[in-house]
Every structure is written in structure tokens, then in C-alpha cells.
Amino acid sequence: MAGVILSDAEQVFVVHGVQDNYRCDGRSRLDYRPIELETDIVSNASGSCRLRLANTDILVGVKAEIDVPTLDKRDQGKIEFFVDCSANATPEFEGRGGEQLGALISNCLSRAYETPQAFDLKQLCIFPEKHCWKLYVDILILECGGNLFDAVSLAVKAALFSTKIPRVQGAVMDGGTVDLKLSDDMFDCIRLNVGNAPLLVTLSRIGIMGSVVDPSAEEENSSPISLVMGVSGNPKNYGSDENTETVCKITSIITPGSGSIHTSFLPSLLKDGFNVGLSLDRALGEVLLKETQLREKSNDRFGFLK
Known part of the structure; x- marks a missing residue:
């Protein structure tokens, strides 16, 4: 994806390193x-996040607008993903080169978020059959250094965690039409429950029976096929007080690439990806809660775009 060209000798070096559980940058197979x-960096967005994974740089902005629920989901809101691949990220994205990849990532996110166990769209409903919130999640790929699926899913969940939606104070019925009254206080808002929102975990097959998570650009070039799986999160990692036991699940699976995965290799691949997804969700929740606490203690803002 990142436009890296490797010689045959370099590809053999990558494959042999994965077989010995020692990658080119010193990581083991399951290390990130x-x-x-950092979140809340775009002032005119309802929520935002900037994430950098090695050389992969992602910027996500979330905007909320009032819409009408669909007929088949009258008590649910809407969420829509759009991925824009900057031409500066890699020469492959020049012109319309990044459209196919952007569509693949947005479709993968839509599939991962469409189940109620992953993200409850009912929390976006204002009045059933009348009004709901529609979230536009805009994703900009600033730089491509491998593993776009995982980086984008982390940035999207962090941006949704920071999203603030205005509180509806009241409504007036006028001939069957509902007129909403939103709060004038910019701090009077509600937060989304994103604890169950899924993270994408990419496992790239390298060699015959070898696989790695968080593949670099060189490893992606040496991999004929990858398995991208969505793993739902645990609300307790994000400060939820729910007493019910949460069962994390695999929400979606896609296999980008032209190669194949042997059926005997698939169970261990899914097990590794599921465990990595749980650890990744736990680490993300700790960082977001810590950032929220630091922001409450100080009004100073530092970082990207500030």
C-alpha cells in the first residue's frame, strides 16, 4: 500500500525473520x-483525533447533523464513513489512485460498526421516526507507512470517544412536525458510549504459515494476503459503570490481497487477532481516560494543529 519496492533477497530476509519470530525492526510477530x-484538536468538529503509528499519520474529524431515521431503523441514528487518501501520503495516491483503497477501508468500517453489539445507534435517536443524529466520520490519510486499517480504526474510536453532541432541551409539536430546541450552552452536551466500538486488527500472512500484526510497508509488500478482523471492545476500559459482563466478539472479517489462507492455519490466526484486539482496546481506553483527566486539570492545549 505504501509503494515500497523490495528485491527478492530482501523479501527472503523478511520471510525468514518472521519464521524466527524476529522482525526487521526488532519486534516479535504480535508487537505493535x-x-x-491526541483528541479534540479540530475546533469546528464535534470530535476529532490525530494518530501516528510509526510513519502512518491519520486525522479524523466527526460532525453531527440532525437527520430523519430510515423506515427500517426508526429508532436509530446514522453513521457514515468517508476516507480521503492524500496525494502526499504516497505516490500511489496521486490522481484517483487512492479511491479504491479509501472505499475498501470505509466499507470495512461500516461492516464492523453495523451490528448493535459493536455500536448502538439507538443512542443517536432523538425522536423515533422523526429526528436522529447522523455522524459524518471524515478520515484523512496524511502519510502511509503500513497498517492503515488498524491505524484508522484506532483514530475513529478515539474521535468518537471525544465527540460531544448538543443536548436537546425540548421540542414543540406543530401539526405533526417536531421543532427541536437545542441547548445554547456549548458545554451542555452528551458523550457517546463507544466502549463496544470495534477495532480492526490486521494479520498479514508472510511465508507459508507465518503471520504478523501491524505490518510495516516492507512486510505488506512481502505478504500475498492479509486478514482484517473487527474486534468489539469492552466498555469498562472506557470508564463505564455497567455491572453486566461484556462478551467481546469478532464483528467482521475481510481478506484483502490476491493470495489464500489455509483452513488449518485460520483458527490460530483468528485467536491471535482476537487476543491482540482485546489488548489494543485496553491500552486505548487507558490512554483516552488519562488524556481526559489531564485536560480537566489544565486548560492549556498543546499538540498537532494547536
Whole structure:
């Protein structure tokens, strides 16, 4: 995806390293590269996040608008994903080169979020059959250094965690039409419950029976096929007080690439991806809660776009 060209000798070096559980940058098969994350950085958005995973740089903005529920989901809101691949990210994205990849990522996110166990759209409903909130999640890929699916899903969940929606104070019925009255106080808002929102975990097959998570650009070039799975999160990692036991699930699976995965290799692949997804969700929740606490203690803002 990142436009890296490797020689045959370099590809053999990558494959042999994965077989020995020792990758080119010193990581083991199930290790991630360093991740930098900050939320609430775009002032004119309802929620936002900037995430950097090694050389992969992602910016996400969320906007909320009032819409009408669909006929088949009268008590639910809407969420829509759009991915824009900047031409500066990699030469492959010049012109319309990034449209196919952007559509693939947005479709994967839509499939992962469409189940109620992953993200409850009922929390976006204002009045059944009349009004609901529609979330527009705009994703901009600023730089591509491998593993776009995981980086985008982390940034999307962090941006939704920081999203603030104006509170509806009242409504007036006029001939069957509902006129909403929103709060004038910019701090009078509600937060979304994103604890169950899924994260995408990419496992790239390298060699015959080898696989890695968080593939670099060189490893993606050496992999004929990848398995991208959505793993639902645990609300307790994000400060939820729910007493019910949460069962995390696999919400979606896609296999981008031209190769194949042997059926005997698939169970261990899914198990590794599921465990990695749980650990990743736990780490993300800790960072977001810590950032929220630090922001409440100080009004100073530092970081990207500030």
C-alpha cells in the first residue's frame, strides 16, 4: 500500500525473520510499533483525533447533523464513513489512485460498526421516526507507512470517544412536525458510549504459515494476503459503570490481497487477532481516560494543529 519496492533477497530476509519470530525492526510477530494519539484538536468538529503509528499519520474529524431515521431503523441514528487518501501520503495516491483503497477501508468500517453489539445507534435517536443524529466520520490519510486499517480504526474510536453532541432541551409539536430546541450552552452536551466500538486488527500472512500484526510497508509488500478482523471492545476500559459482563466478539472479517489462507492455519490466526484486539482496546481506553483527566486539570492545549 505504501509503494515500497523490495528485491527478492530482501523479501527472503523478511520471510525468514518472521519464521524466527524476529522482525526487521526488532519486534516479535504480535508487537505493535509506537503509537502517538491526541483528541479534540479540530475546533469546528464535534470530535476529532490525530494518530501516528510509526510513519502512518491519520486525522479524523466527526460532525453531527440532525437527520430523519430510515423506515427500517426508526429508532436509530446514522453513521457514515468517508476516507480521503492524500496525494502526499504516497505516490500511489496521486490522481484517483487512492479511491479504491479509501472505499475498501470505509466499507470495512461500516461492516464492523453495523451490528448493535459493536455500536448502538439507538443512542443517536432523538425522536423515533422523526429526528436522529447522523455522524459524518471524515478520515484523512496524511502519510502511509503500513497498517492503515488498524491505524484508522484506532483514530475513529478515539474521535468518537471525544465527540460531544448538543443536548436537546425540548421540542414543540406543530401539526405533526417536531421543532427541536437545542441547548445554547456549548458545554451542555452528551458523550457517546463507544466502549463496544470495534477495532480492526490486521494479520498479514508472510511465508507459508507465518503471520504478523501491524505490518510495516516492507512486510505488506512481502505478504500475498492479509486478514482484517473487527474486534468489539469492552466498555469498562472506557470508564463505564455497567455491572453486566461484556462478551467481546469478532464483528467482521475481510481478506484483502490476491493470495489464500489455509483452513488449518485460520483458527490460530483468528485467536491471535482476537487476543491482540482485546489488548489494543485496553491500552486505548487507558490512554483516552488519562488524556481526559489531564485536560480537566489544565486548560492549556498543546499538540498537532494547536
